[in-house]
Amino acid sequence: MRTFLGLDQWSRRRERARLDPSAASLRRMRVALVGLAVVIGLGTLGYMLLPVTDDGTGFGLLEALYQTVTTVATVGFREVHPLSAAGMVFTMGLIILGAGTVLYNLGLLVEAVTEGHLRVHLERRRMDNDIDQLHGHVIICGFGRVGRAAAEHLTATGNTVVVIDRDAGRLAGLQVPYLIGEATGNEILLAAGIRRARALVASLDTDAETVYLTLSARALAPDLVIVARARTADSKQKLVLAGATRAVNPQMIGGRRLAAFALQPDVAEFLDVVVHDESLDFRIQQVRVEQDSPFVGHTLGELSLPERTGIQLLALRPDRGRFTANPPATTTVLAGCVLIALGTLEGIQALEGLARG
Known part of the structure; x- marks a missing residue:
């Protein structure tokens, strides 16, 4: 019902306006313009209704408006009536x-232009419109070292991301859509399009904030894939209980990769290159078999996927x-079920096409 009435979109725009650092300057300009309109309206009514002429001749609407505008603008034209x-x-x-009202408006306009508030506001509006059109994107909450690395890998592999962070300095110069604010708030998550997103990466500064974010995100989007960063081993289980699809400890993963490179360097390098090197032709990717897929009910031998697509089926x-x-x-x-396949990009795309039917 809220979506039908447009209330969700209205609340998202209101939250974005509150978070926009240039919005305060624009709000002052709107108030000043309203004040100018009120002054012109009162002046027009005053010339029409008050006994302001020397010869008793009344002002018409256009004459009163003309007299008011020339008076307010201080241009010094002749008077319509003595x-x-x-x-x-x-x-x-x-x-x-x-x-005074005109000078105040001019001052606000000069401030907005010279300090860049108007440009920032227009860019923010354009970015908000872009976010509203996104579907299947990934939301990254927290743009520290982990969040930045995740965003770089996702964009390099052709995925669309929306970044949320409360520190505007971290987002300076960012070329992807972003929102400035507390990622734990429902309003900013809705503004980022959480109900249309494919996944959410939670990499906030503390585990307590990440747990709260995970709870909020799971309540808003029950089917969303949530990958949460765990700073300690103990917090991994808590994040899963809070609703995270998977909790990841970067320090633990980094230590295991170091050990793998020390013991089996070729295997570790192969997996590292296949999974993370976007320039390599081969890659490992998962393909989910949906309920209406033509694969359902057939054996792998009957499907002959390696012969038809050129991929190697690593796991099911x-x-x-x-x-x-x-x-x-x-x-x-x-x-x-999920198929884990190794192959070229063309082979993976062919597998996805066959799975869809």
Whole structure:
């Protein structure tokens, strides 16, 4: 109902306006313009309704508006009708009030242009519109070293990301869409399009903040893939209980990779290159078999995937089950299972196309 009425989009725009550092200057300009319109309206009504002419002739609407605008702008054109003493007093008051309002508006406009507030606001509006059009993107909450590395890898592999961080300095010069604010708030997550996102990477400064973010994200998007950074081994289980699809400890993974390079350098380098080197033709990728896939109910031998696509099937995982490495040809493909394949980009794309039907 909220989506039908447009309330969700309105609340997202309101939150973005609150988070926009240039919005305060633009709000002052809007208030000043409203004030100028009020002054012109009161002046017009005053010339029409008050006895301001010397000869008793009344002002028409256009004449009153013309007299008000020329008075407020202090351009010094002739008077439409000779003014009485009351008209002179009214005009002097209008000059003081109107000229002050005009000068205030000019000052705000110069400030917005010279300090870049107007440019920043227009760029922010354009970025917000871009975020509203995104589907299947990845939200990165926290743009420290881990978040930055994740964003670089995702963009290098052709994925779209939206970054959220409360430190504007970290986001300076960033070429991808971003939002400035606390990632734990529901409003900013909705503004980032969490309900249309493919995944969320939580890499905040503390585990407590990451747990809170995970709870908020899971409540807003029950089916979202949430990958959370755990700073300690003890917090991994807590993050999973909070709703994270997977909790990762970068220090632990880094230590294990160092050990792997020390003991089996060629194997470790091969896996590192295949998984992380975007320039290599070969890559390892997962393909999920949906309920309506033509693969469902057939054995791997019947599908003949290596012959049809050129890929090598490394493993098969039933829906949330255990991996089967090098699955035999008699293995039946079920709905919800995941195929782990090694091959070229063209081969992987061919496999995805066959899986979709």
